[in-house]
Amino acid sequence: MSVPRFWRKISKRYNLEGTRCTQCGRTFYPPRTFCPDCRRSGEIVPFRFQGKGEVVTFTVIRTASDAFARQTPFVLAIIRLDEGPRVTAQVVVENVSEAHIGMRVRSVFRRIGTEGDSGVIYYGTKFVPDVPYPEG
Amino acid sequence: MTGIITYGAYIPRYRIRLEEIARVWGDNAQDIIGGLGVREKSVPDLDEDTATIAVEAARNALTRREIDPGEIGAVYVGSESHPYAVKPTACTVGEAIRATPAMTAADYEFACKAGTAAIQTCMGLVGAGMIRYGLAIGADVAQGAPSDALEYTAAAGGAAFLIGRDDPIARIHGTVSFTTDTPDFWRREGQNYPRHGGRFTGDPGYFKHVQGAAHLMLEQAGTSPGDYDYAVFHQPNAKFPRRVAEHLGFTPEQIRPGLVVPELGNTYSGATMVGLAATLDVAKPGDRIFVTSFGSGAGSDSFDVEVTDAIEAGAFRRDAAPTVRQLLSNPIYVDYAHYAKHKGKIVMQ
Numbered sequence: 001m002s003v004p005r006f007w008r009k010i011s012k013r014y015n016l017e018g019t020r021c022t023q024c025g026r027t028f029y030p031p032r033t034f035c036p037d038c039r040r041s042g043e044i045v046p047f048r049f050q051g052k053g054e055v056v057t058f059t060v061i062r063t064a065s066d067a068f069a070r071q072t073p074f075v076l077a078i079i080r081l082d083e084g085p086r087v088t089a090q091v092v093v094e095n096v097s098e099a100h101i102g103m104r105v106r107s108v109f110r111r112i113g114t115e116g117d118s119g120v121i122y123y124g125t126k127f128v129p130d131v132p133y134p135e136g
Numbered sequence: 137m138t139g140i141i142t143y144g145a146y147i148p149r150y151r152i153r154l155e156e157i158a159r160v161w162g163d164n165a166q167d168i169i170g171g172l173g174v175r176e177k178s179v180p181d182l183d184e185d186t187a188t189i190a191v192e193a194a195r196n197a198l199t200r201r202e203i204d205p206g207e208i209g210a211v212y213v214g215s216e217s218h219p220y221a222v223k224p225t226a227c228t229v230g231e232a233i234r235a236t237p238a239m240t241a242a243d244y245e246f247a248c249k250a251g252t253a254a255i256q257t258c259m260g261l262v263g264a265g266m267i268r269y270g271l272a273i274g275a276d277v278a279q280g281a282p283s284d285a286l287e288y289t290a291a292a293g294g295a296a297f298l299i300g301r302d303d304p305i306a307r308i309h310g311t312v313s314f315t316t317d318t319p320d321f322w323r324r325e326g327q328n329y330p331r332h333g334g335r336f337t338g339d340p341g342y343f344k345h346v347q348g349a350a351h352l353m354l355e356q357a358g359t360s361p362g363d364y365d366y367a368v369f370h371q372p373n374a375k376f377p378r379r380v381a382e383h384l385g386f387t388p389e390q391i392r393p394g395l396v397v398p399e400l401g402n403t404y405s406g407a408t409m410v411g412l413a414a415t416l417d418v419a420k421p422g423d424r425i426f427v428t429s430f431g432s433g434a435g436s437d438s439f440d441v442e443v444t445d446a447i448e449a450g451a452f453r454r455d456a457a458p459t460v461r462q463l464l465s466n467p468i469y470v471d472y473a474h475y476a477k478h479k480g481k482i483v484m485q
Contacts, residue, residue: 011234110181111185
């Protein structure tokens with residue numbers, strides 16, 4: 001991915017910032033500037049997602065492109081955020097066998113990839129199982 | 137008075153036992169564990185670095201207290217392992233907590249005390265009325281060369297402290313520093329791992345500076361060790377903070393909550409900060425906390441902190457974010473091979 005294409009969306013990627021149609025209440029991530037249901041009568045406003053959701057479906061990547069080869073095997077999932085939209089993101093688990101449909105997840109801030117040893121580092125949102133912390 | 141508005145810590149879930157490191161290098165594990173007082177250390181996940189740790193710690197801090205991120209006028213991140221040599225970690229943190237763009241930011245480096253130096257900077261800016269809140273973070277994915285003594289303790293973690301004046305959970309009555317040019321530990325530009333003066337660095341480095349700053353602080357505050365409920369010292373291992381506490385007249389009970397190094401390792405710029413966070417996790421209104429960091433090179437920052445009623449009031453929800461003890465529980469243990477992979481120590485094609 002080119003550097004400008006990434007950085008223009010940095011705040012959206014870091015903070016799960018999308019949009020919402022004030023007419024019908026539908027939320028969008030990535031952000032849309034136009035509601036496909038309400039069309040011209042819908043007003044679009046910024047909307048921040050809480051970062052909690054559920055795994056709709058997932059796959060385990062065992063053979064990845066060079067940029068992700070060191071992370072295999074990893075779980076790539078479609079997650080339905082509690083507010084509605086579906087996002088594709090990595091789910092970080094101890095063992096890929098933990099992943100299952102319906103799994104509750106929460107967002108975390110992680111390194112997404114790097115452009116080699118001297119290129120830019122991409123950060124963004126991944127998900128982890130949403131389990132309570134044990135009593136300390 | 138300037139103080140701590142909220143705080144948060146973050147520690148990756150992975151751990152390696154010192155026995156496993158000793159097994160690889162043929163060292164006597166019990167001698168090392170006994171000498172350092174450290175059993176295991178934290179290891180970052182494959183996609184974790186100083187920036188991700190700093191962001192998670194900052195977000196934990198802001199989860200505990202509702203603060204308009206637009207009111208955060210400064211973000212400083214202290215670390216020895218900033219992901220970039222040139223491009224601030226603090227900008228990534230600022231963006232990830234939605235404090236940008238009306239804020240100042242910079243990365244700090246002063247070996248293990250860059251985080252407390254960031255607290256002092258924020259205190260100055262807040263005290264001068266230039267900003268309402270300043271965010272000071274100490275975080276590291278600490279570096280130690282394979283088979284070097286540092287490898288047994290170099291860990292990953294960090295903590296974030298939001299500094300301000302309005303209704304702090306802990307007032308910072310004062311801070312002093314003690315700084316000299318002492319090359320006890322260093323890393324040259326472009327080098328992957330730090331070097332150090334070995335076993336002879338304790339007295340002219342750690343002990344001279346921690347005691348120097350601590351004495352100045354006690355003198356300025358007009359207090360003695362007995363006036364404090366807790367004390368936190370930089371913890372490169374468990375032996376140094378225990379010994380310096382004893383020399384200064386603090387008891388083992390006073391340092392106990394903040395001494396997290398046996399299970400965490402040395403998180404370098406995060407070490408004193410995580411120790412303070414662990415102490416605030418258990419502190420009650422009125423408790424007084426003595427804090428002294430140490431950074432090789434060398435210097436120490438000392439703080440006289442007093443917990444207020446706000447730590448148990450409604451605006452601050454201590455249980456909304458994980459405590460340091462909770463972050464230390466439920467670890468995932470890795471062997472040396474996985475540790476080497478996680479730390480990027482394996483040369484790839």
